[in-house]
Amino acid sequence: MGIIMSARVTDMRIHRVLPLVVSLLLPACAQPVRPVSSSTVDTHVFKRNYVVGERASVFVGEPVVAVKDYYELRRHGQTMRATKSFRVTQALAPWQACDATTPYPVISDITKDGKDYKVVLVWNDANFKNAVLVGTDGRPYEKLMGNALARPVLMAGHAKFDPPDVTFVAGPDDVSIDSTRGFTNFELIYGGTDGRSFTLTYREYTPADLIRPGFTQTLTYENTSPTVRFRAVQLQLHEITSERLSYTVVADGLGGSP
Numbered sequence: 001m002g003i004i005m006s007a008r009v010t011d012m013r014i015h016r017v018l019p020l021v022v023s024l025l026l027p028a029c030a031q032p033v034r035p036v037s038s039s040t041v042d043t044h045v046f047k048r049n050y051v052v053g054e055r056a057s058v059f060v061g062e063p064v065v066a067v068k069d070y071y072e073l074r075r076h077g078q079t080m081r082a083t084k085s086f087r088v089t090q091a092l093a094p095w096q097a098c099d100a101t102t103p104y105p106v107i108s109d110i111t112k113d114g115k116d117y118k119v120v121l122v123w124n125d126a127n128f129k130n131a132v133l134v135g136t137d138g139r140p141y142e143k144l145m146g147n148a149l150a151r152p153v154l155m156a157g158h159a160k161f162d163p164p165d166v167t168f169v170a171g172p173d174d175v176s177i178d179s180t181r182g183f184t185n186f187e188l189i190y191g192g193t194d195g196r197s198f199t200l201t202y203r204e205y206t207p208a209d210l211i212r213p214g215f216t217q218t219l220t221y222e223n224t225s226p227t228v229r230f231r232a233v234q235l236q237l238h239e240i241t242s243e244r245l246s247y248t249v250v251a252d253g254l255g256g257s258p
Contacts, residue, residue: 031145031152033108033119041074042178050249055238057246060192064200064247065233069184069254070177070207079103079171080120080134086166088122090144090159093130096123103171107131107148117141120168121148138167177207185209188230190245197222198240202230
């Protein structure tokens with residue numbers, strides 16, 4: 001009889017605990033998030049190592065002409081980072097450590113209690129995809145957002161931050177090349193002379209300044225030539241030695257400004 005009563009008591013305790021666990025793990029309704037509001041600036045970047053019409057000189061192995069001409073897309077508001085390293089937990093979730101040097105992605109916007117927040121994904125693994133809601137003042141909201149990448153919900157209870165005074169600031173801008181508008185990145189490098197002719201090496205680079213395979217060419221010109229041309233670049237030659245080349249870029253066919 002005593003054994004049967006003990007089993008019933010244990011069964012009652014299980015039924016009392018289960019609703020508590022479920023209430024912590026199954027928050028209320030999904031939250032109405034919005035796409036991230038961010039700004040994008042399209043900037044024309046134009047760089048060259050010379051001024052058209054001005055005399056210059058280089059040593060062997062240095063670029064006679066170096067040009068970068070492209071359009072850069074700079075997106076602001078895509079990431080945020082904490083002002084100090086911290087850890088956070090809520091409900092039954094374990095503590096999650098977050099590093100101050102890590103830019104965390106802003107995945108959406110949301111309005112809670114009449115205030116706007118950025119949804120910042122600080123926890124993204126197989127088991128947890130939780131986010132901090134960061135207000136316009138950089139302070140986090142009192143609750144974490146669970147299931148942030150699918151059906152976002154506010155977790156039950158209140159978030160606990162350690163240290164409690166952590167705030168967030170805007171992360172670094174996301175910078176990319178606008179490939180739809182073309183990209184120019186090349187050099188003409190002085191290769192020296194044998195007394196009769198001299199060489200220039202044409203070399204193209206990727207946007208990341210890596211050499212493009214198959215886009216390197218060695219050009220040979222006579223020392224007696226007063227001017228030489230490669231594509232739109234025209235050089236007036238002043239002095240050619242085994243160590244250095246003195247020249248003036250008289251035309252390059254490029255827009256932009258020096």
